[in-house]
Amino acid sequence: MSSTAHRSTQANLDRPIWTALTTRQAHLGPGDALARRYHPDVAPFAALGSDTPAAYEALHRLLQPHEQVALLSLEPLAGIDTLQVDHVGTLHQMVSTRDETGSQENLDVLRLGNADAKEMLALAQKTKPGPFSTRTHEMGNYIGVRDQGRLVAMAGERLCLDGYVEISAVCVDDDWRGKGLAGRLINILRKEITQRGATPFLHVFSHNTTAISLYERLGFELRREFVLNRIGHADAGVNTARHI
Numbered sequence: 001m002s003s004t005a006h007r008s009t010q011a012n013l014d015r016p017i018w019t020a021l022t023t024r025q026a027h028l029g030p031g032d033a034l035a036r037r038y039h040p041d042v043a044p045f046a047a048l049g050s051d052t053p054a055a056y057e058a059l060h061r062l063l064q065p066h067e068q069v070a071l072l073s074l075e076p077l078a079g080i081d082t083l084q085v086d087h088v089g090t091l092h093q094m095v096s097t098r099d100e101t102g103s104q105e106n107l108d109v110l111r112l113g114n115a116d117a118k119e120m121l122a123l124a125q126k127t128k129p130g131p132f133s134t135r136t137h138e139m140g141n142y143i144g145v146r147d148q149g150r151l152v153a154m155a156g157e158r159l160c161l162d163g164y165v166e167i168s169a170v171c172v173d174d175d176w177r178g179k180g181l182a183g184r185l186i187n188i189l190r191k192e193i194t195q196r197g198a199t200p201f202l203h204v205f206s207h208n209t210t211a212i213s214l215y216e217r218l219g220f221e222l223r224r225e226f227v228l229n230r231i232g233h234a235d236a237g238v239n240t241a242r243h244i
Contacts, residue, residue: 018047034058068232094220112142127171155185
């Protein structure tokens with residue numbers, strides 16, 4: 001890859017949601033050149049084409065009165081006419097700095113899909129790795145581990161953009177924690193993403209020091225910080241998001 005192309009794909013990480021929604025995942029949500037969002041049963045994320053009143057007006061039109069979406073910014077967003085903004089927290093964007101070329105023990109790791117959707121949602125609701133809904137698994141490849149038929153761990157791909165794929169929904173049932181499942185699943189996904197010619201990345205709340213320590217041990221490094229903003233109609237109120 002040329003240095004110019006590398007800088008271009010690096011710039012995609014500065015606007016990961018917008019880049020995904022206008023390229024590889026445009027089919028997963030509505031919008032136009034001003035504002036776009038994922039279908040609510042896919043993901044609660046939205047993004048703007050520019051920081052202009054017209055873009056915020058377009059976002060307002062994409063929302064039902066009692067809907068909220070999550071939007072990333074470099075600084076906390078100020079007050080916006082017709083929209084209520086809630087600053088949820090700071091996110092670390094971390095990028096993989098090494099290829100996972102080693103052999104992984106993956107005989108018990110299964111591919112997950114539509115047939116597993118209900119169990120995937122139930123595990124995510126129990127372990128709370130971040131937003132996960134009925135169609136989130138359509139965003140990318142998902143893998144998991146079962147114990148006596150029960151899904152006890154999973155991880156998958158979320159934002160997909162040229163040169164980069166996000167690893168997300170890493171969750172392990174409480175009874176199976178401490179067995180290295182999260183690291184194994186992340187490394188399997190990382191190896192597959194790398195083999196496709198892309199770089200794995202992820203997002204994690206800055207206060208989640210346990211997860212950050214795990215990701216650092218696995219070879220992920222902080223690239224930059226984002227502010228997570230929760231946005232809804234000004235007259236409907238906004239519930240604070242707890243996870244991403």
